[in-house]
Amino acid sequence: MQPDETALFGRASLLAAIEGRLAAGGGVAVHGPAGIGKTALLDAVSAAATARGDLVLRLRPARTERALPYAGIADLVDQVPPDAAAALPPAQRAALAALRQGVSSRTAGTALARRLVLPLLLAQCARLAPVLLVLDDVQWLDAESAELIGFAMRRRPGPRVRVLAAQRCPSAVGRRRAVRLCPAPVSELAVPPLSADDLTALLEAHGLPCRTASRLHEASGGNPFLALALGAATPPGPAWRPAPLPEPARALLRERVAALPAEVADTLLLAALDTEPTATVLIRAGREDAERELRLAAAAGAVELDGDAIRFVPPALAQVLAEDAGAARRAEAHGALAAAAVGATEAVRHRALQSGRPDPEVARALAAEAQRAAGRGAGRSAAELYLLAADRCPHALAAHRLDWLVAAARTAATAGAPALAGRAAEAVLAAEAPPEHRVRARLVLLDLAGQALADMGEMFAAALVEAGDDPALLGPVRLRLTWAAMVAGDLDATIAEAGRTVTAARLAGDPTTEAMVLSTLAQAQRLRGEPEWTHTLQRALALPAEQVPGWLHLGPRYLAARFAMVDDRLDEARADLLRLLAVAEQDRTGEALVEVLRSLSEVATRAARCRDALRYAHRAVACAQRAGLSPGPTWYTAAVAELAGGSLAAAAGFARRGVRASEQEGDSIFLPRNLHALGQAELRAGNTRAGVDALRRLRELESVGATDPMIVRWHGDLAGGLAALGEHAEAAATLAEARAAAYRLAGTPGMAGYLDRATAVVLSESGQADSAVVLSAAAARHFEQLRQPIEQGYALLVQGGAERRRRRYAAARVAIGAALTIFLQVEAKPWAEQTERALAGTSAPATGTSSPADLGLTSMEARVAALVRDGASNREIATRLFLSVKTVEATLTRVYRKVGVRSRTQLSSRLTGMGLVPGGIVAPPVRPAVDA
Numbered sequence: 001m002q003p004d005e006t007a008l009f010g011r012a013s014l015l016a017a018i019e020g021r022l023a024a025g026g027g028v029a030v031h032g033p034a035g036i037g038k039t040a041l042l043d044a045v046s047a048a049a050t051a052r053g054d055l056v057l058r059l060r061p062a063r064t065e066r067a068l069p070y071a072g073i074a075d076l077v078d079q080v081p082p083d084a085a086a087a088l089p090p091a092q093r094a095a096l097a098a099l100r101q102g103v104s105s106r107t108a109g110t111a112l113a114r115r116l117v118l119p120l121l122l123a124q125c126a127r128l129a130p131v132l133l134v135l136d137d138v139q140w141l142d143a144e145s146a147e148l149i150g151f152a153m154r155r156r157p158g159p160r161v162r163v164l165a166a167q168r169c170p171s172a173v174g175r176r177r178a179v180r181l182c183p184a185p186v187s188e189l190a191v192p193p194l195s196a197d198d199l200t201a202l203l204e205a206h207g208l209p210c211r212t213a214s215r216l217h218e219a220s221g222g223n224p225f226l227a228l229a230l231g232a233a234t235p236p237g238p239a240w241r242p243a244p245l246p247e248p249a250r251a252l253l254r255e256r257v258a259a260l261p262a263e264v265a266d267t268l269l270l271a272a273l274d275t276e277p278t279a280t281v282l283i284r285a286g287r288e289d290a291e292r293e294l295r296l297a298a299a300a301g302a303v304e305l306d307g308d309a310i311r312f313v314p315p316a317l318a319q320v321l322a323e324d325a326g327a328a329r330r331a332e333a334h335g336a337l338a339a340a341a342v343g344a345t346e347a348v349r350h351r352a353l354q355s356g357r358p359d360p361e362v363a364r365a366l367a368a369e370a371q372r373a374a375g376r377g378a379g380r381s382a383a384e385l386y387l388l389a390a391d392r393c394p395h396a397l398a399a400h401r402l403d404w405l406v407a408a409a410r411t412a413a414t415a416g417a418p419a420l421a422g423r424a425a426e427a428v429l430a431a432e433a434p435p436e437h438r439v440r441a442r443l444v445l446l447d448l449a450g451q452a453l454a455d456m457g458e459m460f461a462a463a464l465v466e467a468g469d470d471p472a473l474l475g476p477v478r479l480r481l482t483w484a485a486m487v488a489g490d491l492d493a494t495i496a497e498a499g500r501t502v503t504a505a506r507l508a509g510d511p512t513t514e515a516m517v518l519s520t521l522a523q524a525q526r527l528r529g530e531p532e533w534t535h536t537l538q539r540a541l542a543l544p545a546e547q548v549p550g551w552l553h554l555g556p557r558y559l560a561a562r563f564a565m566v567d568d569r570l571d572e573a574r575a576d577l578l579r580l581l582a583v584a585e586q587d588r589t590g591e592a593l594v595e596v597l598r599s600l601s602e603v604a605t606r607a608a609r610c611r612d613a614l615r616y617a618h619r620a621v622a623c624a625q626r627a628g629l630s631p632g633p634t635w636y637t638a639a640v641a642e643l644a645g646g647s648l649a650a651a652a653g654f655a656r657r658g659v660r661a662s663e664q665e666g667d668s669i670f671l672p673r674n675l676h677a678l679g680q681a682e683l684r685a686g687n688t689r690a691g692v693d694a695l696r697r698l699r700e701l702e703s704v705g706a707t708d709p710m711i712v713r714w715h716g717d718l719a720g721g722l723a724a725l726g727e728h729a730e731a732a733a734t735l736a737e738a739r740a741a742a743y744r745l746a747g748t749p750g751m752a753g754y755l756d757r758a759t760a761v762v763l764s765e766s767g768q769a770d771s772a773v774v775l776s777a778a779a780a781r782h783f784e785q786l787r788q789p790i791e792q793g794y795a796l797l798v799q800g801g802a803e804r805r806r807r808r809y810a811a812a813r814v815a816i817g818a819a820l821t822i823f824l825q826v827e828a829k830p831w832a833e834q835t836e837r838a839l840a841g842t843s844a845p846a847t848g849t850s851s852p853a854d855l856g857l858t859s860m861e862a863r864v865a866a867l868v869r870d871g872a873s874n875r876e877i878a879t880r881l882f883l884s885v886k887t888v889e890a891t892l893t894r895v896y897r898k899v900g901v902r903s904r905t906q907l908s909s910r911l912t913g914m915g916l917v918p919g920g921i922v923a924p925p926v927r928p929a930v931d932a
Helices: 012-023 038-051 071-077 082-086 090-100 108-128 143-154 173-180 196-205 210-220 224-233 247-258 262-273 279-284 290-299 316-325 327-340 344-353 360-375 379-391 395-414 418-430 435-448 450-455 457-467 471-487 491-508 511-527 533-542 549-554 556-566 570-584 591-606 610-627 632-645 648-664 670-684 688-701 714-724 728-744 751-765 769-785 789-805 809-825 829-840 859-869 874-881 885-899 904-911
Strands: 027-032 055-059 131-135 161-168 186-190 303-306 309-312
Touching (some): 012 027, 038 161, 082 090, 090 108, 196 610, 224 247, 262 279, 262 316, 279 290, 279 327, 379 418, 395 435, 435 457, 450 471, 491 511, 511 556, 533 556, 591 610, 632 648, 648 670, 670 688, 751 769, 874 885, 885 904
Antiparallel strands (some): 303 309
């Protein structure tokens, strides 16, 4: 059986561990919950063993076969080659015939013969080829077969017989069967949940969009079977709408519940019905042995315990527990929890959930508590209570019901609870609601669309009709039309719509909407290089706008902090963002919190606080996944942080997924930014052509007259990559583009340094090392004054490379050593690794030896020369290096001149013994991506 490669995402290290331990002999017992991917691992190991010529005996019993004596052993021995069976003694041949029929003899002698069948068969087979027994789902193996296999393993079958056994087990005790079926020495390995990144890659490979794949990690607990089942059941339409729990997933989770002791399941039911369950609440609710029972549940993998807090793994397990309990048991449990509640909010909620009947007093009590919860910043709790109040509302309070539904939708939307918000908003639209309520509901659904606003044309049209001439309703609708145009990259439409929004907001006396649209207008003006953006932003800052936690990222204070970062005023940007973070954290998982965390990460990257950058970035990714937000922006930020202080492989992974997510959602803002990060990751990893291709695509996307100030520095990165490929004319033209972009952003202090360094890279690759040294040294001093250590270190690295090309080895060691010191101090791990490799190449050559740099060859010239030395034709070189034949010919002409030869034969002779490796010289490093 050929394994499904997509089922092995994130399993490379575990698969290598299994293979390594089996290679040493003995057995490996793997265990984990159903759906975690054990069978996929066994398929991969089996396929590899078969390809090596091993004899693979595979057994996977079904649940229904557990009560059939000898069913497993019958299947196993039936796979043994006939020659091995024919070599058995007569008594064992007779026993084998009986086992193949699933029967046994009643005589003692034949019982012993039966026990010896498998050891003798394995010994016969092992003489011809190594044997691998692959035993899957051994929890369903019948007891008689398990005893015979265990007997054979206890007789030590030798190093050529190995066993890989997998078991679904709810506890540590349950793993012992798989261990007993393996020969010594036995290694036990757990199959863990997939990480968020690996699960997202798996789901994308199965055709799920990035945004859906991203938010399924928490819903599935990292279980690939559950995630695929939930993804397949995800209904078409808005991304916030949760998928119903499909029956295969429900059945799997029921099995996990059924395997728990009854008293543990009863305790977990109470936890499943509570909003934020803790052991203390369960004890107060009458489960006096809750701590022990929770430990058993944690050992079975049903929950995770964090101090007193309880979290179900996966969260859907709580849903199955609650739904299968029945109404009477749920009512009893809610009654116990109401009595045990410490706060009024939980007490009111549980009393309401004891019955689903409409009750005006209960409904009013829920709404009043919801208002108090909203006042103290508990947005999610407030939304749940408002929605519950609407559910318990009798017909006589229909008007109040609509008010509560609108409040639930708006509160949930800003509190990072998209499912609650969408449910409440759609309930408003399904009722006979007045236009004001319908517009408010549509605004929530528009906000839930995230970066996919361009696909909400029908919703916008309906909202405009229902708003009529009411400026209080028109202003918020047109504000979102402005955002939609901005996300789509249509700056003319953005500016035009912003003007209409300002008019409506002023007529309505709505300074909050006016401040937000002026912030968007300022951003559009800056993208177009219009100096009016500063005046527009100041107008927005002067308005008495309300500072709503869920909308901070759309207001002028946030935008001012972003522009401070772009303009290299990093201390100012960080101080402003930390103040905004304190407000945004009131909602914990909303979009505002995600955006502030993103910005803090990017400021930390610029300031070379690499550890902080990674921490903020990964926190932003996790918050966006929990809230069901568009993943493209946070994946971009994570890529930026990884480029500075993490790993190039992780950076490329985040950036690739960010590109796909942005493409799927039509996000013209973060598509180029993710392409920028991807291009840099590829260039720094030595994949020069792939990096240049990504940056060329970015250039094609950039509209005429619009320069994104957050990623304008991509021009220099592309120019360096082009120069490394020997495409010097295009590199020079790209530098000219960079200078034009810098002219439009004259107020950015760092631009001079970026331009000098980019020019130095191109000059160094073009063989003009003297000029490159001067410019890169100037750039290093410039970034030192701006207190940007990573940028300074990169400039020193470029300077050291240019000194190396001038054969000034001592000066090269000084510059590169200074860069390494900086990178080590700020924990810029990938930069430090790259610089250490560069430093190792700065030793002066021994007498009588030379290197490409000693001959004055650039990176691309060295690659071409190496391939010529190895006998490649110009066309073959062009294919290998993704160049045109004309470029190869021009490069080879320069090589001849520098080396002092006239033919390919002379060049090969000159280079023999130099250790020149095709493709062995990587492109010069490029700066870490930074945007605003």
